[in-house]
Amino acid sequence: MYIAILGRQPALGIAELERTFSGKSVKLLYPQAVSIDCDGFEIQNFGGVPKAGKIIAELPHSDWHQVSQKIVHYYTNEWSTFDGKITVGLSAYNFTVDAREVQKTGIILKQKLKKYDTSIRLVPNIEPALNSATSHHNKLGLSDNKVELLIVRTNDNKVIIAESTGSQNITAYAKRDQERPKRDAFVGMLPPKLAQIMINLASGDSSSTNKQCILDPFCGTGVILQEAVLKGYSAYGTDLSDKMIEYSHDNLDWLSNNYHKKFDYKLHQGDAMNTKWQQPIDIIVGETYLGQPFSAPPSPAKLNEVMQNCNHIITEFLKNLMPQIKTGTQICIAIPAWCDKNGHFNHLPLVSTIARLGYKPHEFTNILQNDLLYYREGQVVARELLVLTKI
Ligand SMILES: C[S@@+](CC[C@H](N)C(=O)[O-])C[C@H]1O[C@@H](n2cnc3c(N)ncnc32)[C@H](O)[C@@H]1O
Known part of the structure; x- marks a missing residue:
């Protein structure tokens, strides 16, 4: 299951995804994102999808504080034995949090991982969600040590967490x-x-x-x-x-x-x-x-x-x-x-x-x-x- 973050005119992205994967595979999460029931997703094929990711979790609530704790807990475990430096970007969609609050989650994660000698470079958030140019320039989602988490609150108050599989190549x-x-x-x-x-x-x-x-x-x-x-x-x-x-x-x-x-x-x-x-x-x-x-x-x-x-x-x-x-x-x-x-x-x-x-x-x-x-x-x-x- 994948998530697609949609562009300036979301209907155009939804339309091309429906035509590629069928109407019933595409589900609206909130006006700027859909989930797609598919086995793989090559973002460079889609003009209307600036970012996409593989869904790794669905949480039943929408409170940012709880979501943030879960992310820190999960990735501290996940990366505690990681060899080398990880670049991490965090993008929150449809939450009422500011950029600093989102960045704080990354800072806490960074501190926790220090204990395990895993070093993190955080991509600074100017907005709650990184724009696709920033994600692209940092090559987020393109290798194991360049990760962007796409965290989306849905219309029905669930939270989807996805690991980016890349952004559009705006260059x-x-x-x-x-x-x-x-x-x-x-x-x-x-x-x-x-x-x-x-x-x-x-x-x-x-x-x-x-x-x-x-x-x-x-x-x-x-x-x-x-x-x-x-x-x-x-x-x-x-x-x-x-x-x-x-x-x-x-x-x-x-x-x-x-x-x-x-x-x-x-x-x-x-x-x-x-x-x-x-x-x-x-x-x-x-x-x-x-x-x-x-x-x-x-x-x-x-x-x-x-x-x-x-x-x-x-x-x-x-x-x-x-x-x-x-x-x-x-x-x-x-x-x-x-x-x-x-x-x-x-x-x-x-x-x-x-x-x-x-x-x-x-x-x-x-x-x-x-x-x-x-x-x-x-x-x-x-x-x-x-x-x-x-x-
Ligand atoms: C809006 S432009 C298309 C621009 C194009 N998508 C591009 O990449 O540059 C419309 C084109 O239709 C051509 N055109 C106008 N009337 C035409 C006709 N009756 N038959 C064929 N082409 C026509 C014009 O010369 C113009 O190049």
Whole structure:
């Protein structure tokens, strides 16, 4: 049994975990964490999970003082014969304790272990829970002598204690995002983490070992293609713009040089509304045209115009795709939704009529379709994720 600490938009992490492990394997512990009934968990595969750990205990009460005593008692025994120095991080989630109180548990443990000649380096807590960058930089969870305890109070007042099995590699994400040679602020740049989430949403539990082909019909600068080849898929990108095809090429070449691997991909120009794609196409993942960027909510007339245009392009794309893919083909597309000044989202009309186009939306166990929105505070255009199957 594993625990996943979720990212800034927890629903996206829950969705990718449900698609990978099934809805009933994933249980909400509190809004920022879930337990997963699985035998192993490779955190680098999940864009929406900053930290994960193996559950080692479940306690029936939630008082921090008692929890702290149990931790000290258990790990004093556990490490009393440990040879060498142990780096320890403590992260408390959903407790009403401050960082100093959490750190105190570590200090007591350190003092107790001194008697046994076991030496501990405590990672300082600035917050009750270490952020994933700190955990990553300290390599916590990656070896026996670098331990992070994830201590979570659940909604039903239990306490779960897990030993971290690692954090997201934020250095690698930043490199893939910022160091690739071709970026374009106007087409908007999909964060690699979100591309990873979308690939997981579309591929579900299917394995990529037989080199399935992922098509991105709006590939832009190629972020989805990059993440697809890193996962072992063969990637196929098309875009209306020749310039974007060139950008994707350059970025994939750069990736190949950086990872010292030859990746399998093909690219060509094409309008998603009428292109005839080359076969085979196994999975479709794409961030569609999102309309023009806005720095403030547009007037109702302008919004209507942009919405109609996006709705038209994406509907025509879905119609064009339909006869070119097999029944059961899985799709994840990011489409635009616009936030008004009251914080409400305007969704594209096609969202509610998608079944008429021959696609079935995936039903999640722990979240609703409306939860699948990726946006940052103050942004007008959000990305709404649709997870579909061709009927
Ligand atoms: C939001 S961007 C995608 C960005 C991309 N995810 C990336 O990694 O850079 C949308 C892309 O759709 C392309 N596009 C717009 N209309 C299109 C159409 N009818 N057919 C194919 N591509 C189109 C644009 O050129 C743009 O590159």
